[in-house]
Amino acid sequence: MWAALVARRRAVDEDRDFSITLVSKDDHLTLRPRLYEANPERFCIPLKPILEPLDINFVKAVATDIDTNSRYVSLDKAVQGVKYKRLILATGSVLAPLPIEGVDLAFDVDNLDNALKFERNLKETISKLKDPVVAIIGAGFTGIEIAMEMRSRIEVLSDLASAARVILLDRADVVGPELGENPRPEIEAALKSANIETRLGVNIRQIDTTGLIFENGEHLDADIIVISSGAASNPLTKKIEVPRDDFGRLFVDKDLRVKGMNDVFAAGDAAHALVDDSGHVAMMSCQHALTMGRFAGHNAAGDMMGLETVPYRQERYVTCLDLGSAGAVFTSGWDRVVENIGDEAKKRKRNINGNIIYPPTGGREQILAAATLIPSHHNTPVSE
Numbered sequence: 001m002w003a004a005l006v007a008r009r010r011a012v013d014e015d016r017d018f019s020i021t022l023v024s025k026d027d028h029l030t031l032r033p034r035l036y037e038a039n040p041e042r043f044c045i046p047l048k049p050i051l052e053p054l055d056i057n058f059v060k061a062v063a064t065d066i067d068t069n070s071r072y073v074s075l076d077k078a079v080q081g082v083k084y085k086r087l088i089l090a091t092g093s094v095l096a097p098l099p100i101e102g103v104d105l106a107f108d109v110d111n112l113d114n115a116l117k118f119e120r121n122l123k124e125t126i127s128k129l130k131d132p133v134v135a136i137i138g139a140g141f142t143g144i145e146i147a148m149e150m151r152s153r154i155e156v157l158s159d160l161a162s163a164a165r166v167i168l169l170d171r172a173d174v175v176g177p178e179l180g181e182n183p184r185p186e187i188e189a190a191l192k193s194a195n196i197e198t199r200l201g202v203n204i205r206q207i208d209t210t211g212l213i214f215e216n217g218e219h220l221d222a223d224i225i226v227i228s229s230g231a232a233s234n235p236l237t238k239k240i241e242v243p244r245d246d247f248g249r250l251f252v253d254k255d256l257r258v259k260g261m262n263d264v265f266a267a268g269d270a271a272h273a274l275v276d277d278s279g280h281v282a283m284m285s286c287q288h289a290l291t292m293g294r295f296a297g298h299n300a301a302g303d304m305m306g307l308e309t310v311p312y313r314q315e316r317y318v319t320c321l322d323l324g325s326a327g328a329v330f331t332s333g334w335d336r337v338v339e340n341i342g343d344e345a346k347k348r349k350r351n352i353n354g355n356i357i358y359p360p361t362g363g364r365e366q367i368l369a370a371a372t373l374i375p376s377h378h379n380t381p382v383s384e
Contacts, residue, residue, distance in 0.1 A: 001022065001029055001047065001050065001051075001293070001359060002290055002293035002294050002297065002371075003088045003090055003267060003293040003294070003296045003297035003300070004020050004022045004051065004054075004056050004297060005050070005054060005056070005297065005360070005367065005368075005370070005371040006293070006294045006295075006297035006298050006301075006371045006372070006373060007020055007088075007297035007298070007300060007301035008020055008054040008055070008056060008301075008368070008371065009297075009298075009368050009371035009372070010297070010298050010301040010302055010305075010307075011301055011305075012368060014305060014307065016305055018085075018301075018304070019057060020054075020055075020056045020057065021056070021057040021058070021059060021082055021084075022047070022051060022056055022057065022058050022059070023059045023061055023063055023073065023075065023082060024047070024058070024059075024060065024061075025060065025061065025062045026047075026060070026112075027046065027047055027048065027058070027060050028044045028045055028046050028047055029044075029045045029046075029047055029050075029359055030043060030044055030045075030111065030112045031043035031044075031045070031353075031357055031358070032092075032110075032111070032286070033285075033286050033352075033353065033357060034353055034357075035109040035110075035111070035112065035115040036109050036142060036145045036146045036149050036322075037149060038119065038149075038153050038156065039119070040109070040112060040115035040116055040119060041112075041116065043112070044112060045358070045359060049361075050359050050360065050361075050367060053363055053364040053367055054364060054367060054368065054371075059075065059079065059082065061075035061076055061077060061079045062075065062076040062077075063075060063076075063091070063236055064076050065239055066087070066089075066236070066239040066240060068087075068240065068241075068261060068263075068264060070083075071083055071084050071085065071087070071263065072084075073087065084263075085263065085304055086263050086264075086265065086300040086301070086303060086304045087263060087264045087265065087300075088264075088265045088266070088267060088296045088297065088300050089236065089237065089240070089250065089258070089264065089265070089266045089267075089270045089271075090266070090267045090268050090270060090289075090293055090296065091233075091234035091236045091237070091268075091269075091270050092233075092234055092268055092269045092270065092289075093231035093232060093233050093234060093247075093269035093270075093284055094110065094231070094232055094233075094234055094235070095108055095110040095227065095229060095230075095231065095232075096229045096230045096231055096232040097229075097232070098137070098227060098229045100204050100205065100206065100207055101205065101206040101207070102206050102207035102208050103207055103227065105207050105208065105209065105225065106137070106207055106225040106226060106227045107121060107224065107225065107226050107227070108226060108227045108228065109142070109146065109226070109228075118224075118226065121224060122134075122153065122154075122157070122224060123157060125223050125224055126154060126157040126158045126164075127157070127158070129223060130163055131163040131164060131165070132154075132164050132165075132223045132224065133164070133165045133167065133211075133221055133222045133223050133224075134150055134154075134164065134165070134166045134167070134222070134223070134224045134225075134226065135167045135169060135211070135212060135220065135222035135224070135225045135226070136150070136166070136167065136168050136169065136225075136226045136227075136228060137169050137170075137204065137212075137225065137226070137227045137228065137229065138169075138170060138227060138228035138229050138230065139168050139169065139170035139172065139174075139175040139176065139177075139198065139200065140170075140176060140177070140178055140179075140228060140230060141176065141178070141179065141319075141321060142228040143168060143170070143228035144168070144175060144176060144187060144191075144321060144323075145321065145322045145324075146226055146228060147166055147168045147191065147194075147196045148190060148191070148194055148196070148322065148323050148324030148325075148326065149322070149324050150166045150196075151164075151166060151194045151195070151196070151324060151325070152324055152325060154166075165197060166194075166195070166196050166197065167196075167197040167198070167199060167220070167222070168191065168196055168197070168198050168199070169198070169199045169200070169202055169204070169212075170198075170199075170200055170201075170202070171201065171202060171203050171204075172200060172201070173200050173201045174200065175187055175188060175191065175198060175200070176321075179319065179321070179331075179336060180335065180336045182331060182335065182336045182337055182338055183319070183321065183329045183331050183336055183338055186323070186329040186338065186341050187321065187323070187329065189326070190323040190324070190326035190327075190329075193325075193326050194324060194325060194326065199220075202214055202215075203215040207225055210222075211225070212225065231247070231269060231284045232247055232248050233247050233248035233249045233250075233269050233270055233284075234248075234269070234270060235248070236270075237249065237250050237266075237270055240258060240261065240264060242258060242259060242260040242261065243259075243260075244272075245272045247269075247272075247284065249266075249269065249270060249271055249272040249284075250266045250270055250271055250272060251272045252265070252266050252271045252272065252273050254274070254311040254312060255295075255299045255303075255309040255310070255311060255312065256271060256273060256292060256295055256296045256299055256312050257299070257303075257309075258271075263303075265296045265299060265300045266296070267289065267292035267293045267295070267296035268288070268289030268292055268293060269284045269289060271292060271296075273288075273292060273312060275288065275312075275313065275314040275315065275317070276313060276314070276315045280317070280334055282314070283317075286357055287317075287318070288314060290356075290357065290375065291312075291314050291374075291375060292312060292314075294371075294372070294373055294374075294375070295310065295312040295373065296312075298310060298373050299312075310373065316332075317332070317333060317334055318330065318331060318332050318333075319331045319336055320345065320348050320349045320352055321349075322346075322349050322353075323346075326342070327341060327342035327343050327344075327345055327346040328340075328341070328342075328345035328346045328348065328349040329341050329345050330344075330345040330348050330349070355377075356375075356377050
């Protein structure tokens with residue numbers, strides 16, 4: 001979405017006109033970072049009011065193949081494909097598969113449909129049981145946020161919430177292994193305050209209708225199982241016949257052009273991109289994806305018009321982890337130095353979740369004004 005908006009903005013700035021087409025399986029934007037929260041249908045925003053004022057074409061379809069020789073994207077459902085002069089692949093990521101027997105019996109909040117299924121099942125289970133057990137597999141960023149939100153979600157649904165067990169599991173020996181040591185004491189304290197149990201350093205062999213079976217044969221009863229196993233780039237990246245990283249992301253140059261391709265750009269979870277001159281690689285997160293989309297749109301449009309491109313750089317790196325009733329923890333830098341905890345960090349998280357990740361609103365002029373290369377929030381404190 002941001003790639004399309006910023007591409008149009010650059011065309012308008014140069015007093016040029018060309019066709020921009022956005023292809024997506026959904027006619028709405030899902031605020032994916034918020035799907036761990038209750039009532040996920042709230043986080044679905046129609047695309048039409050955003051795209052139409054800027055004369056951006058929209059095709060509701062799934063891209064099934066990419067022919068880079070003929071510059072053609074094939075679509076499903078017998079929909080006519082799309083020819084392109086420049087292509088931006090911004091297909092995001094999918095839940096990384098887990099080699100666990102019976103994994104299909106578990107839920108996840110990786111996309112809107114799955115989050116809605118989980119919500120329905122949670123309500124049904126809580127209404128039937130006095131002491132339900134919720135097991136969350138994966139103690140990374142999203143798994144922690146699901147666990148910390150789970151206690152309050154259960155409380156809303158049942159007066160017997162204190163009897164519910166919430167268990168966070170991971171094969172790593174610590175929670176949040178990818179977050180490093182600095183925020184871990186705050187995370188562990190928050191989990192303890194919310195009465196979240198942890199089972200770390202465990203390998204799960206199987207999921208069945210009664211719970212989990214570990215590699216050592218131990219069985220853990222669980223009424224609801226939620227998976228948060230990390231991300232892998234959308235499989236469509238395989239249609240571009242160039243090297244990819246371990247997550248399936250396409251290697252891109254400083255302009256976000258796919259290496260080995262002249263007219264294909266990639267952004268977000270589809271791109272393996274350097275964010276600075278120190279060799280740091282963009283995380284698979286909205287923090288980097290939103291800005292990469294802007295740069296990809298600006299550069300693809302500029303390249304097509306024979307104009308200069310702008311190297312993608314995003315040197316500021318922060319994390320803000322929601323800790324439910326315990327507030328949040330906000331860190332800065334790649335070593336994740338803790339800046340704020342508790343209520344102060346929660347204010348920042350609310351600003352991110354309630355403002356920064358939302359698309360622009362208004363008419364043509366307002367949307368164009370928002371479609372800048374550098375987001376406005378990059379120039380102001382996150383807490384404001």
